[in-house]
Amino acid sequence: MGIPAYWRTRAQRYALVGEVCHKCGAKIFPPRDVCPECSRPASDPFTFSGRGEVYSFSTIYQPPEGFEEFVPYTVAIVKLEEGPLVTAQLTDVDPAEVHIGMPVEMVTRKLREEGEEGQIIYGYKFRPLLRNTLTPRPSGQAA
């Protein structure tokens, strides 16, 4: 991806800003033009709380280009508490500790660097929830 493509997706990458369907109320991530539940146009921004749980996962030892320095790392499908499934890297966790149903929370981390001279790409990852007694960050329409 080039600079403009990363730039266009910065809100969803940094802060899990998706959409809410104003017809059926479905929470949508990543944002798209049409609600996947009711096929109506969907456009109201919605910031997800960042809380969820591991739905499935796999540990990567043979990474794609650009991710070599992070191996071994675990990629998970995370079920957000508002519903959508998101694929993301897990961080601050040893691969052996990861299990299905593990409560996680979103953090904004470095995804990769485009070489020594290129831009640094930041985005969402998930880490084990530090404490579950804390009230989650409010999710809502203020993006």
Add this chain to the structure above:
Amino acid sequence: MKPVKDVGIIGYGAYVPRYRLPASEVARVWKNGEDVLPVHEKSVPGLDEDTATMAIEAARSALQRAGVDPQLIGAVWVGSESHPYAVKPTSTIVAEALGIVPNTLAGDWEFACKAGTEALQASIGLVGSGMARYALAIGMDTAQGRPGDALEYTAAAGGAAYIVGPAEEALAVFEGSFSYVTDTPDFFRRPYQHYPQHGSRFTGEPAYFKHIQAAAKALMEELGARPEDFTYAVFHQPNIKFPQQVAKMLGFRPEQIKPGLLVGEIGNTYAGSSLIGLSATLDAAKPGDRILLVSFGSGAGSDAFALRVTEAIEERRARAYLTREYVSRRKPIDYGLYVRYRRKLHMH
């Protein structure tokens, strides 16, 4: 100094990465295991962490505690000596991640270890003059010491974020502040150089001790306050010895600096050092407590602040992770992993 309108801290948040390098590991590799260790261990950032990601997390907690609309924040100022880019602000990344963009000031501050408190002083001025309702000041670093140098024991990662706002909404009100600077070259890094130089013992008496004492004394004199009037005090903490020594020289008791003295467990977090000491102290404070905060930045200078904690502290504190929760989340690593995580290992 005091602004036209009274201001205070309305939200705060800390961050410390998960990894710890025991000082004994540095001594094992470089000193045959025989050295006087300045800290027990230091925090080390993960491969996917830098000053921007760490600032974002601390600022999220600060915003959660403040409970205000991010669009009302009129400045995002990040103080650090380890900004991820040489040219391109860290502050715009933080402002974007927190939903503060686009109608805001944003900029990066540099003044060695006092870049964060410099941003805090400026926030007091901006909010206190009425130019902005709220301002976000952050001190955050991923500091590096040359392998084998004395700084390698302590150069660590972490920091804290503060949202400054009107005194009526504050969890701690600023009673006054003071700044004191001189041209003292105790520590510096030239462009394109990876590691800083320092003046060894010169970093003590003419630098750290002189500036902290001058700023602290001047502020206390301005306020007509004595050391015993403060419940707590926080001094910049480059190692365990210096803050304890300067506290004693100024007439503070060991109990007054205890809640904020984290350096033994996390190392020197540079621009984050005194500010994370303050966040740990706020985690322990009760309404009515008075706190003295004095930073030190090489080059050299100190910012001093006097705060009075309000009734709002307890409810706000419970809204986000405590400083201690990050400090106690620790995974010790050996020198080999440290070399990999800090990218001292060249693969090509």
